[in-house]
Amino acid sequence: MAKIKVGVVGTGFIGPAHIEALRRLPNVEVTALCEVNMELAASKAAQLGIERPCTFEQLLAMEDIACVHVCTPNFLHHAQSKAVLLAGKHVVCEKPLAKDLHEAEELVALAKETGLVNAVHFNLRYYPLVRQMKTMREKGDLGEVYSILGSYLQDWLFYETDYNWRLEPDKSGDSRAIADIGSHLMDVLEYITGLKTVEVMADFNTIHKTRKKPLKPVETYSGKMLKPEDYADVSINTEDHANVLLRFDNGNRGVVTVSQVSAGRKNQLKLEISGSKQTFAWNSEAPNELWIGNRDRSNEVLMRDPSLSYPEARDLMSFPGGHNEGFPDTSKQLFKEVYAAVTAGKQPENPSFPTFADGYRELLICERILESSRKQGWVKV
Numbered sequence: 001m002a003k004i005k006v007g008v009v010g011t012g013f014i015g016p017a018h019i020e021a022l023r024r025l026p027n028v029e030v031t032a033l034c035e036v037n038m039e040l041a042a043s044k045a046a047q048l049g050i051e052r053p054c055t056f057e058q059l060l061a062m063e064d065i066a067c068v069h070v071c072t073p074n075f076l077h078h079a080q081s082k083a084v085l086l087a088g089k090h091v092v093c094e095k096p097l098a099k100d101l102h103e104a105e106e107l108v109a110l111a112k113e114t115g116l117v118n119a120v121h122f123n124l125r126y127y128p129l130v131r132q133m134k135t136m137r138e139k140g141d142l143g144e145v146y147s148i149l150g151s152y153l154q155d156w157l158f159y160e161t162d163y164n165w166r167l168e169p170d171k172s173g174d175s176r177a178i179a180d181i182g183s184h185l186m187d188v189l190e191y192i193t194g195l196k197t198v199e200v201m202a203d204f205n206t207i208h209k210t211r212k213k214p215l216k217p218v219e220t221y222s223g224k225m226l227k228p229e230d231y232a233d234v235s236i237n238t239e240d241h242a243n244v245l246l247r248f249d250n251g252n253r254g255v256v257t258v259s260q261v262s263a264g265r266k267n268q269l270k271l272e273i274s275g276s277k278q279t280f281a282w283n284s285e286a287p288n289e290l291w292i293g294n295r296d297r298s299n300e301v302l303m304r305d306p307s308l309s310y311p312e313a314r315d316l317m318s319f320p321g322g323h324n325e326g327f328p329d330t331s332k333q334l335f336k337e338v339y340a341a342v343t344a345g346k347q348p349e350n351p352s353f354p355t356f357a358d359g360y361r362e363l364l365i366c367e368r369i370l371e372s373s374r375k376q377g378w379v380k381v
């Protein structure tokens, strides 16, 4: 079987996660790796066992590369995804799809025009119990959605000495916590409930108004220790913490909180969706358990188990119950669906995976949230 050859651009934190997940697919081979310069590309390619280190231009010119994964900082997503599509290659882009709506709109239109496969790595949709909740809602088990409570909390920017390109709007965009992790949360909530967010009211807070920027580059989550003389003071104008009230298209309401300064919360997406029949509660740090709340009988805990799940969720499970599946499995399951489309050679009519159009939708919601926080009032999406 000839394998589909793939190139990955950007190999900091998430690029290697893409590579590992791709290597778990039988029909795919990660052939080329592109980095910010050739020296880094060569050392990363050697470290990750990838045949061809290259520049971005060289990657685009490689005729045998069918698909490119864009895993660079946010400000590069638009230009790089656009160039990949124009080179006639399928593309998987990291979230957020672009820095602003205008860029995202252009990418959606171009992807449509080319007919090439386009996906955004909203991998949290691919926890099997997230799809189980979506399927239960579709089959009527949840009933009408009454209310939604969601949070996404992290602590990796807890100290004023924690620093990353995400703190700089020219690299990350004008919103930080909402765009970086709120986008996953909003995507998952609409995905499970099938509702559309129609109005938002946001309140942002920047806890560390000044941070200490290292004078040498540091990779995301790499935990490098620097000395005081290695820092410069910079003022911060994006949110560490945000609360957002939500109104949905069924007339009901929700609320979400995101924070990157919550000590002890490493990477916790939590949601509680209450319907007219049941409540679902789920936590990404214990992703193999779904709490189901009942009014007239005992509450339940569903353990992820293919034999106890709907077939739609079973499709995302590679291991029996009790053999926990987690974050690295979500990308594998997402890519499994994307590469079925790559094998077919075009974007499916109704893709099961998140597309550039979904990336656009998340940017739209995030921009309205940002606008609301600036106006301190309700804004329509």
Ligand SMILES: NC(=O)c1ccc[n+]([C@@H]2O[C@H](COP(=O)([O-])OP(=O)(O)OC[C@H]3O[C@@H](n4cnc5c(N)ncnc54)[C@H](O)[C@@H]3O)[C@@H](O)[C@H]2O)c1
Binding pocket: 009, 010, 011, 012, 013, 014, 015, 034, 035, 036, 037, 056, 071, 072, 073, 074, 076, 094, 095, 096, 121, 122, 123, 165, 180, 219, 220
């Ligand atoms: N879906 C998820 O769960 C998830 C998780 C983390 C990050 N992300 C997204 O992935 C993207 C990357 O985040 P990260 O945490 O890996 O960042 P990172 O800073 O750890 O890595 C970025 C990499 O891109 C490389 N790079 C920079 N400029 C480049 C260029 N011009 N050409 C090629 N490579 C270049 C850097 O050298 C670095 O290796 C972000 O957009 C982020 O939002 C998604």
